[in-house]
Amino acid sequence: MMVLLIVLPLIFAFLAAIKKSFSYPLLVTSTVVNVIIVLLLKTSVPSVHVLGGWKPPFGINLVLDDASYYAVLIANIVFFLVALFKETVGKYSTVLMVMLAAVNGFVLTGDLFNSFVFLEILTATGVILASKRENYYNAFKYLVLGSLAGSMYLLATIFTYTQVGSLNMAHASYFAISEKAIVVITILYLVGLGVEAKLFPLNGWVSGVYGGNDLSPLVMATAVSFAALYMMGRLFLTVFGGYALHILYVLALITIVAGELAALYQKNLLKTLAYSSIAQAGIVLAAISKSTEKMVSLAYFHLTNDVIAKFVLFLVATFLVYNYKNLNGVFKKHKVLGTAFTISSMSLIGFPLFAGFQSKLRMLMEMFKTSDYLFPAVLLFATVIELTYLVRWNVKLWFEDIEDESEVKGPALRATISIILAILLVGIFLAPNIILNPTTKVAKALLDSTSYINNVIASSMGGM
Amino acid sequence: MTAVYKAILNLVIAFFFVISLEGIARKITARIQRRIGPPWYQNFIDIFKALSKHPFSNGWIFDFGVLMALGGAIATAAIIPMGSTFWTPFPNTDNFFVIMYLFAVGSLGMAMGMVGSGSPWSAIGVSRALTQMLGYELPYLVVMSSVMYMYKTSSIHLLIEKQATNGWNLYVMPIGAIVAFISLIGMLGKKPFDIAVAPAEIASGPMAELSGKYMGLLQIMHAFSIFVEVGLFVDLFLGGGSLGWFLVKFIVVWVLATLISSVLPRFRIEQMLKFYWGVPLGLAFLNALFVLLGWTF
Amino acid sequence: MVFWISAILIGIGVYGLLTQKNLFKQLISLSIIDTAVNIFIIAVGYVDNGKAPIYSKAVPKFMEGAFVDPLPQALVLTAIVIGVGVLALGASLLVKVKEKHSSIDVENMKGVGE
């Protein structure tokens, strides 16, 4: 059934390509069906689907364990939410469907080369999305960087193949790789995935793509970002068993600082948020690189909060940016959107009463328990800067005197969804376990490579 | 009840004694300038003449300010011990800081009332007076702190008692005494430090709008202030003494201050500040250091 | 030998990306890197004197070292397809870039400040 997650959107995309006018209904259908499928799949975790009867390690297999299930769930819900906005989606329904397939495939696949393919599709569809609203040059930059990263990824995959003799992740994890080779492999993977995971200094594309139009940030900053960061955990924790994590740690810390400082400098709302999401990715990566169960769990907890908050922020911000020339005091006209925006940004900062507080504070506490004093310092420093620009934007949007007198009709759907998600953030503060329980399972699944291998191997032992 | 009688005696002595001394000071200044000068009781005449005139009032805050000034000065003068524990009206309340701050009520009242008159000259004068306060109080308070630190008490009659066994503070800490004396001249508003009133420039400053009885009441207040300021110096540095000795020392200090002031010209406001925050403040800290190290006589 | 060629090609591609002002030349450089990687993959699967991985008269049954590795060849096919796709996408984007910014030379493009 899990193969449907990939196949269904692809088929629908082909159908949409044939009949253009059906594309939007097809998108909605496919996302709805996908969400339903994901929810139905809940019972079959963990399981391995073997494609075409080729048993691992020879064939391609899809692995649904706690980790990938959670990532797929988030990604599909995001796509479902994005699909609701007909005007925003516009002509890009087909692309979104392909992208959905790619994201699902990327997350679910148990095969390195297959993940490369999905990564490339992801990049290509991302480029197309990024080119909305004539944002061609930024899209092109993303294309160059993305495919360069793809090449690195491919190289790494091939190196793995030469070492392991198989492209299966479980196999790669199972067999010992020589010390020299694993350095090359992990570094190439780090670079290859780093581009999508927004690792400094490979994240130059982010501001152009997130800040260029109203669709790409909604998808890229949330679902794709989540998928990439999930893959980061999968590769570096499960497959390569914690190798090269210190490099990741250092780069992640630099990413945090660089992202926040760039965001501080930035005058454009969307780009500010883009840089903020770079910094958040840095925080998540740094937490992942600690590779303890709690930290990884908190990393994905934080990532979830970030995804929700960023989704709301971008939802509101894109609406504002593309409807008003001057944003001063614009929330006086859109109180609900404003409230959602404020709550999300406060959550991002980590004020109490909002979800970000739970993840940030727990992370700090955990770091201190493992007596790592650098990361908390960087995190708190970053938070100060983050607070600076987010408060600046909030104050500007709420309190400045209105300069753009035009009145755009309040978008009911956008307001509803953003406020619901914002309330969800408060809910997560009150009951963090609704997110923490799944993310703990994610962390377990990612860190426990033995059971991952066993899963995959078991599927090859048993019949189809 | 005796406390009340002693307080009244304080006030009576402050009034008659100090106003006579003010007249004498005028006489001394005149003699230094080779003039004959007014009779010693001239200030009584001035005050009562002023009180007898038909004044102008510039509004209720003007009246209130003058009353507050006089009231504050009277309250302060009533607390001052006159040289010995016996002549201490309120032994429980003769705390140095209480006196200094109660004294400020008068200054504040005067400043408020005078500015309330609506005259910019008064405002300028008050601004100068307050700035001057910043100048002289600082070295004075530092010296006083070292005195209090040395004797471990801030009660003035206790400080007098300690001096009786230990010797006058003038001998024990001469530097401190000198600094306190310099500050005293500023406190009294005597010559090098009378920029606040400067009659020739700002029409006698704060007093520009005072007429008749307001002037008279303020002169009385001034007399009480002098009593407090010089009295404190006598108590704290010249060891107090019996009532007679107290008054003699009072006269000596006062005459000395008058002599110094009558031969000096006037400092500008920032010169005054630079002066006080220069040598006197430095000496005050030096004195404090000596006290800390126990290098006192 | 072939490894070296692919390394040199990657070098050329990177050099092109670093130095060329013309976006299309950059795209070509990217393509060169792609090709280099593909060559590398093929080279990885090559076995000296190996035959095509088809059971034939020469190699009637599986023998160690007789076949070249077939998997890289399969992979390369996919990679080439993807490379072509990316190239096409990039080229089409460049057309649009030219329309919007009136040039595809990095230094002459208009309206890409910030």
Add this chain to the structure above:
Amino acid sequence: MFTLLVALLIFSVVNYFISKASWRVGSIINALIGSYLIFQVFTIPKGTEVTIGKFLGETLALQWTNAGFYFSFVSLLVIVAVMFFAIKWLDSQKHPAAFNMFILMVTAGSLGVFMAKDLITLYIFWEIAVLSSMLIIPMGKKESRKAAVVYAVMSAVGTYMFLYGAFMIYSRYGTFSMPEIAKNLANDPSTSFKVAVVLLIAAAGIAKSGIFPLHTWLRIAHGNAPDAFSAVLSGQLVKLGSYVLMISVAVFPSLKIFANLKLYSGVPAPNYFLIALGAASIIIGTLMAIKQDDMKMLIAYSSVANGGYILVGIGTMDPLGFEGGVLHVFNHALAAAVIFMAFASVVYRTHTKKISELGGLIHKMPITYIAYLFAIISLAGIPPMSGFISKWMIYQALVRKGMFITAAIAFFGSIGSFLYVFRPLAGVFLGQLPRKYKDVKEVPPIMWIPMLVLVAISFVMGVWPFPILQPIENMRADFGIAPSFKIADAQNWLVRGFSGSWNPVIVFNLFITGFIVAYILYTLFPKPKKVDLLKPHKEEGAPINIYTSGEFIYTPELYHYNTKFYAGFERMYEKHPSWEKLLYMLAKFFHDVGEWIHGWFFRPSPSAYTFWLAMTILIIFWVRW
């Protein structure tokens, strides 16, 4: 207690919607709730402990202590006064509903801080208070937007240092509960750890109460916040900082913790460091306040100076100093609140806060003037207002300890406070009334009654201070600072210092006697002729009737001295180095680094991206091999 806080938080949101319908109803409800809270804080029995819940396995709890009671009471006095004040004042504001909501949140947050038993609870409520106050500040004039950001950032710097400290403690002792931390710290052998932790915890207080390195937000935030809210900011929120400072030196018994680190006359080195910061704040606050033309900024700087006093007092950990510092919290809260409310009244009527544009308002707003006058008497520490008592105690402590330099700075600040409080008095209320304000009226009673009530409280506590001293004595006993030493001696009506005491009742009686004597003298002599200072306003063509060197002056504001009031003194330090500029330079530096990063890594062409990708690979390889 917890239900109370949660109810407040929830009701604040409800009140938003009530206020949306009618903000006046909302504000009246607010005021009633506040009054009820004052009543409530007296009814909670001391030592009550409530568990909130678990956070990562640590129990979060509230505890009602003497300190919490005292601080809550002072806070509520200020807040309730402002709430009553706001009933009328809010009609000059654009966002009354939001104001009503957030001020209730501020109340809840502050009370939570004072009730917190452990550092995390404290942090949570702290942030609630910061967040809600941060959202009120930008409701003011144009500048206030920037102010909100500066406030948030400064506050965050302190708060996150606090958080870092709290977690350092946690990683070592495994607890957040303050009493346990105090116990553990006292037995900890590592000095450097203790110093670091205490200073980090104190950092939140330093930022919040405007102590030297992080004081710059007060000027801009207090100066530009909505006028009545400045009263809460200065009177109440700043006191959160004092509370945290008190925690870091008194709740964590610094005398015991740093027993081997006594620097000078029994004051531990970290405390001495804090005292030095406090002294620096006194100097900066005083000097800067003296030269301000904006009356709200002036009092903002005075809050810096007074925060310094509180810190100096508490930092000595001397019974007198501690009690003086804590009492100064009360005095400054009331005085600053009244002053800001008086200014709010002035701005409410005249729409300006520049001293140089005002003058002579005593003729139009006498009650506001009276409130302001008594407030500044208290702020300047002149008897018979309560402000004197705390200053007296602090001086006693400093002199007893022989801390002459600190004492000199404290004296300087005290005398300087005469200068700066007098400036608005002379410039705004006294002197000549500019013609454009001739139709200004006194503010309505609902605005002046709260001010007068606060002033009256301060006055009564100045004459009979024992009710307010008793909780502080209890607090001191809790912290074990010379508990046998009694300062407040209500039987003999004495406030005792070290071998020296004074009787506030006698001082008051003397003052009254002096005043009566003066009044009798005054009435004995001829009645004065009234000079009508408002004649030019009433009669066209009449010159002002005061001494003008014989010149005819028809425009009263020309004859009003309020610009550069202390020019002679200001000139002496006009080229002073500005810490604020330095901090802005730091901000600019981060901004520039951001620009640099942006320019080098994020903005450029595909070539640069390739370059960085290649560099990353190469550097990593280089580092690895």
Add this chain to the structure above:
Amino acid sequence: MKERTMWEQIADSLRSRSLWMLHYCTGCGAMELPPTMTARFDMERFGVAPMATPRQADIMLITGYLNTKTLRRVIYTYEQMADPKYVIGFGSCTINGGIYFDSYSTINRLDYYIPVDVYIAGCMPRPEAILEAFNYLMEKIRKGEADGWKRYKENYEWYKQNQIRSLGEVYVHDEFHE
């Protein structure tokens, strides 16, 4: 002349012993005051002291000629002085205009406009004359005869009339005074 009460007599004798002087110096007459004040003649021995503001002054000493411009100031200042107040006209200029008597703007007789208690004749009067005038004024005050301030009140209408006739109006409004 009305009978004075005892208090008034005491007050008058005190007033005569403490004369604070506001000197209005427009012309050359001011030159004679420094010697009067300083060691040679020392007027302070009579209790006469210079004052800076009219509020505190008892005597107004007008040294020199007045014209329509300065007379306004004199009247304005005189009205700001507290009762009882006395005016001394110094030099012949105040009596009859002195050498400027025929100028279009010179005021010839001061006592048309404000009551003058004592005139000092001469151009210039010497310091001795000034001291003599003070002593004469003291004597008058002691006797209760120096009642110029009362006359000004009683004949206010007449004085105002004279003032307005010569000056147009006492308070001027022009571009320099706004």
